[in-house]
Amino acid sequence: MMIREKILVIEDEKSISHFISTVLNNNGYEAMQAQTGEEALSMISSHCPDLIILDLGLPDMDGLEILRNLRSWSSLPVVVVSARSHERDKVAALDLGADDYLTKPFGTDELLARVRTAIRHTRTVSGNDEIARNGTYTVGDLVIDYNKHQVRVRGENVHLTLSEFRIVALLGKYAGKVLTYDFIMKELWGPRASGDNQILRVNMANIRRKIEKNPAEPEYLFTEMGVGYRIAEGN
Amino acid sequence: MKFSRKKLRHMFSFSWRDLWVAAAIFLCATGACVLLHQLADTTDGFASPVYVLAVLLISRFTDGYLFGLIAAVLGVIGVNYVFTYPYMAFNFTIAGYPLTILTFLVVSLVTSALTTQAKEQDRLRMENEKVKMRADLLRSVSHDIRTPLTSIVGATSTVLDNPALSKEEQTALLTDVRDDAQWLIRVVENLLSITRIGNDQAKITKQPEAAEEVLGEAVQKFRKRFPAVAVEARIPEELLLIPMDAILIVQVLSNLMENAVFHGGTTTRITLTVQREDNWACFTVRDNGQGIPPQKLGLLFTGTIRDNETSPGDGKRNMGLGLSVCMAIVRAHGGTMEARNADPGAEFTFRLPLSKEEQTI
Numbered sequence: 015m016m017i018r019e020k021i022l023v024i025e026d027e028k029s030i031s032h033f034i035s036t037v038l039n040n041n042g043y044e045a046m047q048a049q050t051g052e053e054a055l056s057m058i059s060s061h062c063p064d065l066i067i068l069d070l071g072l073p074d075m076d077g078l079e080i081l082r083n084l085r086s087w088s089s090l091p092v093v094v095v096s097a098r099s100h101e102r103d104k105v106a107a108l109d110l111g112a113d114d115y116l117t118k119p120f121g122t123d124e125l126l127a128r129v130r131t132a133i134r135h136t137r138t139v140s141g142n143d144e145i146a147r148n149g150t151y152t153v154g155d156l157v158i159d160y161n162k163h164q165v166r167v168r169g170e171n172v173h174l175t176l177s178e179f180r181i182v183a184l185l186g187k188y189a190g191k192v193l194t195y196d197f198i199m200k201e202l203w204g205p206r207a208s209g210d211n212q213i214l215r216v217n218m219a220n221i222r223r224k225i226e227k228n229p230a231e232p233e234y235l236f237t238e239m240g241v242g243y244r245i246a247e248g249n
Numbered sequence: 250m251k252f253s254r255k256k257l258r259h260m261f262s263f264s265w266r267d268l269w270v271a272a273a274i275f276l277c278a279t280g281a282c283v284l285l286h287q288l289a290d291t292t293d294g295f296a297s298p299v300y301v302l303a304v305l306l307i308s309r310f311t312d313g314y315l316f317g318l319i320a321a322v323l324g325v326i327g328v329n330y331v332f333t334y335p336y337m338a339f340n341f342t343i344a345g346y347p348l349t350i351l352t353f354l355v356v357s358l359v360t361s362a363l364t365t366q367a368k369e370q371d372r373l374r375m376e377n378e379k380v381k382m383r384a385d386l387l388r389s390v391s392h393d394i395r396t397p398l399t400s401i402v403g404a405t406s407t408v409l410d411n412p413a414l415s416k417e418e419q420t421a422l423l424t425d426v427r428d429d430a431q432w433l434i435r436v437v438e439n440l441l442s443i444t445r446i447g448n449d450q451a452k453i454t455k456q457p458e459a460a461e462e463v464l465g466e467a468v469q470k471f472r473k474r475f476p477a478v479a480v481e482a483r484i485p486e487e488l489l490l491i492p493m494d495a496i497l498i499v500q501v502l503s504n505l506m507e508n509a510v511f512h513g514g515t516t517t518r519i520t521l522t523v524q525r526e527d528n529w530a531c532f533t534v535r536d537n538g539q540g541i542p543p544q545k546l547g548l549l550f551t552g553t554i555r556d557n558e559t560s561p562g563d564g565k566r567n568m569g570l571g572l573s574v575c576m577a578i579v580r581a582h583g584g585t586m587e588a589r590n591a592d593p594g595a596e597f598t599f600r601l602p603l604s605k606e607e608q609t610i
Contacts, residue, residue: 101496119434212457215459215490216490220488223488228482228484229461229465229484230460230464230468231465231468231482236465237459237465237466239462239495239499240495
């Protein structure tokens with residue numbers, strides 16, 4: 015018998031919890047359900063799941079509280095599910111260490127894609143083992159060369175400025191994951207970077223014009239509106 | 250008594266704007282009198298009418314009674330003390346003087362009363378309009394929701410109650426359920442957009458957003474839903490940052506693209522364009538469908554088109570809500586929106602102001 019990855023679904027709405035669990039169970043995972051924050055915390059310590067799907071609106075405590083609690087002792091991957099379409103909840107969850115987020119309503123394809131990505135990330139130590147092996151990150155025709163500090167598209171060097179390269183390099187290191195504006199700003203310009211992310215967005219617009227065929231239909235560099243940026247996942 | 254005290258406070262409300270208006274008018278009147286005094290050497294005949302006029306204007310252009318009454322009192326003093334013989338001295342023995350005082354007071358009170366009344370009526374009318382809009386919206390939404398709900402309940406009960414249904418029949422019914430649920434999601438997204446705009450006008454938070462990111466998001470969302478329709482996004486060469494609430498503008502673009510599919514009938518290709526026109530960012534959504542029936546063009550943004558009127562498109566879908574939401578969002582941004590037939594297909598254009606200052610319209 016194959017060992018299946020255990021996923022804990024923390025969600026108080028029975029119908030949604032039911033549907034998520036059914037999808038997971040039918041796609042090679044083993045789903046467990048928790049309805050309250052209290053129950054969730056005890057299940058996390060007793061069952062040691064491989065991944066957590068966490069709804070932010072629980073009856074007994076704020077989902078962000080669970081995340082904060084969990085992150086104080088574990089780096090277990092967490093995919094946050096939120097009905098609130100306000101982007102600041104997503105940002106708060108990501109900044110607290112969530113690995114990804116899903117906004118209700120979501121489809122099964124989206125759910126499975128996020129789960130796959132989050133689990134893959136925990137298997138590789140640096141988040142991206144291609145970089146560790148070859149010093150490059152490749153996705154489609156795009157190559158980020160960490161040794162030569164170059165980004166090549168279809169073999170051509172695209173001549174990024176230093177800041178531009180550092181942004182792309184950072185996204186590549188966390189490929190597939192959404193990085194919030196705040197996180198990128200702090201990584202690039204230090205912890206005291208101003209809260210205004212205008213400079214980042216201008217840089218990003220320039221990068222896109224150098225890398226993408228049509229910046230409005232990106233193949234590599236995606237924007238998560240109001241949250242941050244994400245680079246496409248490698249082959 | 251609470252109500253009347255509140256009303257009293259309202260009648261004598263103070264505002265700096267009103268103070269400046271009153272002071273300016275009063276100074277003008279005094280200036281005019283000084284001028285006349287120098288030209289004609291006497292103002293006995295002129296001062297009264299000039300000040301009455303000033304009091305009338307002040308009462309008309311300020312809120313409540315306060316400034317009108319102050320102006321009336323000052324007017325009486327001005328006429329008597331400054332501009333009537335003996336100058337720079339009070340003289341209450343002039344014949345008919347009580348009449349002058351009375352005139353000032355009556356002018357002030359009557360004008361203030363009329364002004365207050367007119368403003369009150371304006372407010373009531375606006376409120377009525379708001380109530381009516383809300384009722385229209387509710388009607389439109391209930392209508393949009395009822396049909397798919399009926400179909401969802403019907404289809405799921407059929408599957409549950411009839412175990413003998415063939416696999417194909419089940420799949421067909423469940424596909425309908427999924428489509429209807431997705432339709433409901435879109436209705437709810439529109440409603441959420443409305444709550445995001447808020448009840449009072451133009452209370453949105455704008456942030457400069459890159460044109461390509463907004464278009465990209467809308468296109469990506471659309472492709473997921475309608476993979477069969479080709480979409481093309483065109484943006485200007487240079488970076489265009491547009492102040493907006495991006496989530497709302499993406500909603501506008503999504504609504505327009507969905508309409509192009511649902512109501513364009515034969516739409517197979519949609520083109521999104523953003524370009525700069527002076528101080529405006531101009532967004533266009535163009536499709537190659539069958540266009541908008543000419544008799545509907547004028548009614549498009551009023552939310553009054555009902556399903557049975559929207560002829561060839563999808564029978565049960567009503568395009569009222571989506572478009573009125575678009576209109577509300579664009580307006581809240583201080584922008585404009587229009588539609589025309591582009592042969593082939595329809596073209597919707599909306600413009601958003603580029604400078605932040607214009608957002609307070």
